[in-house]
Amino acid sequence: MIALTRRRVAGVLFTLLLVLLLVGFAALIVGPSALTPSDVVGALRGAEPGGAVADIVLRVRLPRVQLGMLVGASLAIAGVLFQALLRNPLADPFVLGVSGGAALGAILVLSLGASVGLGYAAVPPAAFAGSLCATVLLYVAAGFRGRVSATHLLLTGVVFNAFASAAIVFLASLAGLMEGARIFMWLIGSLSASRADMAGWVALFLGIGLACAVPLARSLNLLTLGEESAKQLGVEVERHRRILLVATSLMVGAAVSVSGLIGFVGLIIPHLLRLLLGSDHRLLIPAAGFAGAAFLVVCDTVARTLLLGRELPVGAVTAVVGGPLFLYLLRRHQRRAFAQ
């Protein structure tokens, strides 16, 4: 069967949802205090409210698992959208410095916002503004219109990232906002210090992003053929691209504002899913949501349990997986470009 059917989409998504639930459940069990599956089920059912087990499950682990899912889904979907918009499987909001832009926006508010009366709630919108600015800058610097060379794109990203990191450290130090260790955690990306009360924001941004992206998924397929072909097949290219860029920026902004710079999720998940499921974005976008969520929860569980008594930033775990994969993809990309 050459056509994607609703049935296949539903089947794949149902399978991924099961995986996600399993992963989430396992993440509630695993941790420094040993719990059994029945402990977790009991706590989720509300047996013995206020007890130690219920506290661990409902107040410590569950919010973190929820947040991990939201952040992972946002990052993975943003990666899928970015790669299609830039028509380059190497594009990733983190590698290209868009996450850096979001982080810079967030830090600006965190360090200077208090003096102008902005509270913590201003952080996600500021992160969105930052990622949108970075996206627009990338648009201008590297150009979305033609087919941009991977080299040009990646170099632009390197410069963006270097600038954003420097500015973040500078601002944070200036404001005496965080001590070195916490800035470090933020730059690597971590869910440990994140505020669970921000989950609503992330869910909202993710929801808006999805509402923009899902109806345009078939347009996105056509956009990967290039601007002219897309237009000739009936796509309102400029309008759709603008909507999709805003959707991407929203999701990156939301993820970064609660977790800092977690890298490579937007690269690993889309790559894996393209291998498994093909290139149709009507399936890829929602699948990336579930798979990204599960992946980040697994990585975060590893991050908080690998070293006894200490936590790794989850960004370190995703980078260990993602860095080598990125190099492999880059090599393959170059070989293919050379072969053509």
Add this chain to the structure above:
Amino acid sequence: MRTGGSDPALAFEKIGVRFGDREILHSVSLELARGEMLALAGPNGSGKTTLLRVASRVLTASTGRMRVAGRSASDFSRRELARELAVVPQDAPIAFPFRVGEMVLMGRSPHLGPLGFETAEDVKIAREAMARLGIEALAERSILELSGGERKLVLVARALAQDARILLLDEPTANLDLRHGVIVLDRVREFVRSGRSALVVSHDLTLAARSCDRIALLARGRLVATGTPTEVLTRENLRATFGIDTELLTASDGAPVVVPRAPAG
């Protein structure tokens, strides 16, 4: 799918295109009749592809206007235009490994709603298009694994699946071997037999003369000659257009055959 009305399928009215102070097309007026297959030929850089890009509205002409079935082209939404007019580009750079079947099905896009999935009918149309070009066996293959010629056949199949009233083909026979070149032009011939129309940019004058009703010669952005193959393919016109001496033979079916000689001094 014969449609009423006597308006030409496609009409360029004094189309001019300039990029900065470079004039690419100068006041080109050309009509594509219903049921007609028209070849557009001319040297590299003469503005053929530019005219096709104006026709599919990916490029806006600096002057002049274009009508599709009598209606001003600017009145069409992109989707509407894509249902009237399908394009076979010279080549399509592919970023992601879509399968051939998926690629051909993309031709059905202008007929689907925003959240729509292809129906069994769409799949049938796509399969028929692939069968006409002899590429059904490639349906499950990744587009990245194909040769340039096979990819061209996929693009033609996609345009056929689009089920538009006008086909615009940019060098459809480049990259193709003799047999496939003939197959593609024969399919386009079949396409116009049902009252639809095709505009074919081609460098192969002999092949164009064999298949097309009329030929238009374009040089330095201006129309040099328009007419039946025997009217247009004269030594004088070809020298004026290409700057080359030619010998004209006649095939057994009466179609002209162009044999290039030395560049004119």
